[in-house]
Amino acid sequence: MSYQSVSDMNAALRSRRVSALELADQAIARIEALDDRLNAVVVRDFDRARQAARAADAALARGGVSDPMPPLLGIPMTVKESFNLAGLPTTWGLPGTEGNVAAHDAVAVGRLKAAGAVILGKTNVPVMLTDWQSFNPIHGATANPWDLARSPGGSSGGGAAALAAGYVPLEFGTDMGGSLRVPAHCCGVFAHKPTHGIVPMRGMAPPGTREAEIAAEVDFAVAGPMARCCADLALALDVTAGPDQHLAKGYSLALPEPRHARLRDFRVLVLDTHPLVAASDEIRAAIANLAEALAKAGCTVARETPLLPDLRRVAETYGRMLMAFVGGTMTEAEYAAQRRRVEALPEGTGDFDAEGERALVLSHRDWLQAHWQRVAIANQWQALFRAWDVVLCPILPTTAFPHDHRPMEAREIVIDGKLVPYSRLSVWAGPATLTGQPATAMPIGSGAGGLPIGMQIIGPHLEDRTTLAFAALMEREYGGFVPPPLAWA
Numbered sequence: 457m458s459y460q461s462v463s464d465m466n467a468a469l470r471s472r473r474v475s476a477l478e479l480a481d482q483a484i485a486r487i488e489a490l491d492d493r494l495n496a497v498v499v500r501d502f503d504r505a506r507q508a509a510r511a512a513d514a515a516l517a518r519g520g521v522s523d524p525m526p527p528l529l530g531i532p533m534t535v536k537e538s539f540n541l542a543g544l545p546t547t548w549g550l551p552g553t554e555g556n557v558a559a560h561d562a563v564a565v566g567r568l569k570a571a572g573a574v575i576l577g578k579t580n581v582p583v584m585l586t587d588w589q590s591f592n593p594i595h596g597a598t599a600n601p602w603d604l605a606r607s608p609g610g611s612s613g614g615g616a617a618a619l620a621a622g623y624v625p626l627e628f629g630t631d632m633g634g635s636l637r638v639p640a641h642c643c644g645v646f647a648h649k650p651t652h653g654i655v656p657m658r659g660m661a662p663p664g665t666r667e668a669e670i671a672a673e674v675d676f677a678v679a680g681p682m683a684r685c686c687a688d689l690a691l692a693l694d695v696t697a698g699p700d701q702h703l704a705k706g707y708s709l710a711l712p713e714p715r716h717a718r719l720r721d722f723r724v725l726v727l728d729t730h731p732l733v734a735a736s737d738e739i740r741a742a743i744a745n746l747a748e749a750l751a752k753a754g755c756t757v758a759r760e761t762p763l764l765p766d767l768r769r770v771a772e773t774y775g776r777m778l779m780a781f782v783g784g785t786m787t788e789a790e791y792a793a794q795r796r797r798v799e800a801l802p803e804g805t806g807d808f809d810a811e812g813e814r815a816l817v818l819s820h821r822d823w824l825q826a827h828w829q830r831v832a833i834a835n836q837w838q839a840l841f842r843a844w845d846v847v848l849c850p851i852l853p854t855t856a857f858p859h860d861h862r863p864m865e866a867r868e869i870v871i872d873g874k875l876v877p878y879s880r881l882s883v884w885a886g887p888a889t890l891t892g893q894p895a896t897a898m899p900i901g902s903g904a905g906g907l908p909i910g911m912q913i914i915g916p917h918l919e920d921r922t923t924l925a926f927a928a929l930m931e932r933e934y935g936g937f938v939p940p941p942l943a944w945a
Contacts, residue, residue, distance in 0.1 A: 458482075458486060458622030458623075459622050459684065459937075459939055460625060461625055461683075461684065461685045461687065461688055462528070462531055462625050462626055462683070462687075462688045462691060463687060463688070463691075465479060465530070465531055465625060466527075466529075466531070469512075469516060469529070469530045470516070470525070472516075475509075475513050475516075475530075476509040476510070476512035476513045476516065476529070476530030476531075476574060477506060477509040477510055477513055479509070479530060479531070479532050479574075480502075480505050480506055480508075480509040480532050480574050480576065481506070483532040483576055483623055483624055484502050484505070484506075484576065486621070486622060486623055487500075487576070487618075487623050489945075490621055490623075490942075490945055491623075493599065493604060493944060493945075494598065494599050494601060494604075494617055494618075494621055495580060495595070495596055495597065495598045495599060495614075496579055496580060496598050496608075496614040496615070496617040496618040496621065496623065497534055497576065497577045497578070497579055497580075497614065497618055497623065498537060498577075498578065498579065498580045498594075498595035498596075498598075498614060499537060499541075499544055499545065499577050499578035499595075500576070500577040501541070501543075501544060501575065501576060501577045501578075502576060502577070504543070505532070505574050505575060505576045505577075508569075508574045508575070509530060509532075509574045512529050512530035512572055512574060513530065515529060515572075516529065516530060525572075526570070526571045526572035527571050527572070527691055527694075527695060528568065528571040528572040528573040528626075528691075528692075528695060529571070529572030530572060530574060531572065531573055531574060531625065531626065532573075532574045532575075532576055532624050532625075533568070533573050533574070533575060533576070533624045533625065533626040533627060533628070534575065534576055534577055534578065534579050534614075534615060534618050534623070534624050534626075534627050534628075535564075535565055535568070535575060535578055535579070535615075535627065535628045535629075536578065536579055536581060536611075536612050536614070536615055536627070536628060536629040536630060537549070537578040537579060537580060537581045537595075537614065538581055538585055538611075538630060538660055539562040539564065539565050539578070539628070539659060539660050539679075540558035540560060540561060540562045540565065540659040540660065541558055541561055541562070541565055541575065541578060542558050542559060542560050542561050543557065543558070544557065544558060544577075544578065545557050545558070546558050546663060547592075547594055547663060548581065548583065548584050548585060548662050548663060549580075549581055549582060549583040549584065549585075549591075549592025549593070549594055549595065550583060550584065550592075550594075550662070550663060551593045551594060553594075553663040553664075554594060556663040556664070558659075560659065561659060562658065562659025562660050563656040563657075563658045563659050563700055564628060564655055564656060564657075564659070564660070564679050564696045565628070565659065566659075567695055567696045568628060568692075568695060568696065571695040573626070576623075576624065578614075579598075579612070579613075579614030579615040579617075579618055579627065579629075580592070580595050580596075580597075580598040580613065580614030580617075581610070581611045581612070581613070581614060582610045582611050582613075584662065584785065585610075585611035585630065585632070585635060586611070586633075586782065587610045587611060587864065588607065588609055588610045588611075588633075588634070588638050588852075588881055589607040589608075589609070589610045589613065589859065589860070589861070590607070590608055590609070590610045590611065590612075590613030590614050590617075590639075591859070591861060597859060597861070598613050598614045598617050599617065599859075600617060600620075600642060600643060600856050601617055601620040601621045601643060601940045601942060602620070602643065602644065602856065602906065602907055602908060602940040602941075603856065603905065603907065604944050605858055605859065606642070606856040606857060606858055606859065606907070607642060607856055607857055607858070607859055607860075608620075608639055608642050608643050608856070609638040609639030609640070609641065609642035609643065609852075609856065610635060610638065610639065611629075611630070611633075611635040611639075612627070612629030612630065612631070612635050612636050612639045612647075612682065613639045613642070613643075615627035615628075615629045615639065615682050616639030616640055616642065616643035616645055616647075616682060617639075617643055619643065619645045619682055619683065619684055620643040620644055620645055620684075620939070620940055621940070621942065622939065625683060625684060625688060626681065626682070626683050626688055626692055627681070627682040627683070628679065628680070628681055628682070628692065628696070629647070629679070629680065629681075629682055630657075630660060630677060630678065630679050630680070631647075631649040631677070631678050631679075631680060631885075631889070632674075632676045632677045632678075632778070632781075632889065633676075633778060633882055633885050633889070634851065634852075634881075634882065634884070634885030634889075636648070636649050636680055636682060636897065637649060637851045637885065637895060637897040637910070637912050638851055638852055638881075638885070639682070640682060640851070640897040640898070640899075640910055641851040641852055641855075641856075641897060641899075641908065641909070641910030641911075642852070642855070642856035642908065642910075643856075643908060643940075644899040644902075644908030644910070644937060644938060644940070645682060645683065645684055645899065645937055646682065646683050646684060646685060646686055646688075646689055646896070646897060646898050646899070646927070646936070646937065647680065647681070647682040647683075647689070647896070647897040648680045648681055648682075648689045648690075648693060648894070648895075648896045648897070648920070648923070648924060649678055649680050649888060649889070649894060649895045649896075649897075650678050650679075650680045650693060650697065650894055650920055651678075651892055651893065651894045651917055651918050651919075651920055652673070652676070652678055652892030652893075653673050653678075653892065654678075654697045654698070654709055654711070654918070654920070655678060655679045655680060655693070655696050655697050656673075656679075656696075656698075656699070656700035657673055657674055657677060657678075657679055658700055660677075660679060662785070674781075675777070675781055676777070676778060676781065676889050676890075676892075678892075679696070680692075680693065681693060681696070684936075684937040685931065685936060685937060686896070686898065686924060686927045686928040686931050686936070687928060689896065689924060689927075690921075690924045690928070693920065693924070697709055697711070697920075711918060711919070711920055711921050712918065712919055712921065712922075713921055714919075714921045714922045714924070714925035714926075715845050715919070715922045715925075716845065716922075716925070716926075717925070718929075719750070719753055719754070719755060719926075719929040719930070719933060720753055720754030720755055721754075721755075722750075722755050722756070722845045722846060722926055722929075723755070723756040723843070723844045723845045723846075724747075724750055724755050724756065724757045724758075724844070724845065724846055724847075724848060725757075725758055725759075725761055725764070725840070725844045725846070725847045725848070726743060726746075726747040726757060726758070726759050726847075726848045726849070727759075727764075727767075727847060727848065727849040727850075728740045728743045728744065728759075728849065728850060730767055730771070730853070730883050730884065731767055731768040731771075732767075732768060732771055732880060732883050733853050733871070733876055733880040733881075733883055734853065734871065734872070735850045735853040735854075735871075736853060736854050736855070736871050736872050736903070737872055738855070738903035738904060738909065739850050739852075739853065739854070739855070739903065739909055740850075742900050742901040742903070742909045742911075743848065743849075743850065743900070743911060745901070746848070746900055746901075746911070746930075746934070747759070747848070749933075749934060753933065758844075761840065761843070761844070763836065763839055763840040763843055763844075764836075764840060765833045765836040765837060765840075765887075767883075767887070769829070769833070770833055770886050770887055770890055771882070771883045771886050772811065773826055773829045773830055773833065773886075773890060774882075774885075774886030774887075774889060774890040775811065775812055775815065775882060775886070776811065776812075776815040776818065776822075776826045777815075777823065777826050777827070777830065777890070778815075778882075778889075779812045779813075779815030779816050779818070780815050780816070780818040780823050780826070782816060783815070783816035783817055783818065786816070791817065794813070794816050794817055795817050797813060798813055798814050798816070798817055801813065801814070809865075809877060809879055812879060830890055830891060833890060833891055834891040834892075834917075837891055837893065837916075837917075838916070838917070841915070841916035841919075845915070845916075845922060845926070846913050846914065846915050846922065846923060846926050847887075847913070847914040847915075848911055848912070848913055848914075849884060849887070849911070849912060849914065850884050850911065850912070851884055851885075851897055851910050851911065851912050852881055852884065852910075853869075853871055853876070853880070853881065853883070853884070854869055854870075854871050854881075855903045855904070855907040855908065855909060856907050856908070857869055857870075860878075864878055864879070865878075865879075869881065884912070887914060888912065888914045891917070892917065893914055893915060893916065893917050894914070894915050894916075894917075894918075894919065894920040894922075894923050895912045895913065895914045895915070895923065896912065896913045896915075896923040896924055896926070896927040897910050897911070897912045897913075898910060898911060898913070898927045898930065898931065898936060899936060899937060899938070900930075900934070902938075906941075908938075913926055913927055913930075
């Protein structure tokens with residue numbers, strides 16, 4: 457059952473070909489056999505998972521506890537370490553927080569449990585979820601199942617690695633700087649970054665944050681599913697989306713249906729170049745091949761349009777606002793030290809990295825200026841999506857890269873023989889994140905050494921079902937997840 461989908465497992469459970477306890481035991485056995493080298497599931501809850509599986513089996517024997525039966529009844533899965541799971545520690549990889557045991561489940565976790573999911577544990581993250589790798593001083597580093605010497609991506613890297621290694625069919629993570637999409641790309645799995653605000657974030661906050669302070673949505677941050685097929689993404693989104701209790705008094709969520717049911721009816725804009733960093737040749741080739749296939753299938757395909765927002769402006773605005781958010785999480789001592797660093801910058805320094813340093817201590821006036829730019833960019837996207845249905849583009853400019861645990865400012869990435877500052881990896885996360893649009897990540901092929909190549913499908917605001925439907929049609933026509941060889945197992 458290692459690489460079965462949720463629907464496959466549901467069919468097996470309902471026909472009594474397998475029990476929920478057997479599924480849980482199979483997943484646990486695989487974790488125990490492989491995870492000493494992969495290090496993906498770092499907080500384990502196997503005893504309670506077995507209890508939940510037995511309860512699921514009892515419900516299945518009764519014909520379910522409701523009609524219809526809960527959609528995830530008996531399905532084993534994992535969640536990102538940053539989500540509160542009652543009775544387990546939530547550390548965000550911060551040393552000294554090991555005793556931060558959650559009293560309540562995060563809202564999204566509670567909804568997954570209510571749908572019958574059997575949660576086996578929590579998956580690894582970088583410190584404060586602020587890296588495209590997944591390592592921290594508490595739990596160590598997670599490796600990529602395709603190549604243990606490489607990163608699985610971050611910050612939902614542990615979850616992507618668990619999926620690719622065949623532990624579970626479903627994971628739930630978060631995304632602010634590509635944290636769902638980047639690991640999906642690096643590990644060759646699917647992920648969906650929902651429209652901002654449609655999945656509650658309450659119960660997903662750094663250790664020490666009071667419950668009252670985390671009920672509101674956080675700028676940029678979303679929670680969403682990861683899986684090995686698009687149908688499972690859509691199912692998990694349906695289970696978790698909808699307003700939190702304090703908002704449900706006033707409104708409900710009704711996402712529109714997909715714009716089209718047939719692949720050939722989609723109007724597709726394809727992007728593979730960015731003014732701040734070039735994507736590798738192999739990533740551009742994979743996207744070009746896909747664009748050609750879509751055109752042959754009857755889709756309207758274009759590589760440029762005057763309606764596209766300026767990608768440099770998008771990246772700069774996104775980077776500025778993202779760094780301002782990070783600055784808001786600093787301690788007083790860290791913030792004071794950062795102000796001193798900014799004051800020491802040479803006058804007139806205006807490169808990308810220097811602006812990121814300044815943004816960490818951005819004034820509220822300057823933040824508002826950036827926000828108004830964001831509103832203008834959002835209006836441009838709205839105009840674009842009146843002419844186009846989806847935008848296809850890279851997730852990272854390179855495939856999974858080797859582990860590098862040096863300070864972030866010291867890191868560089870090699871792209872086609874050229875050194876690129878590590879910070880430039882953020883540029884393709886920005887277009888969907890800045891304005892809160894949905895983006896579905898999916899595998900589209902492989903590059904050097906067989907490493908996966910992913911692509912994101914960006915769609916109009918609140919039209920999550922359109923990007924998911926397009927990804928599902930692509931998966932059906934051109935293939936999707938391919939298991940890694942696990943030569944190290």
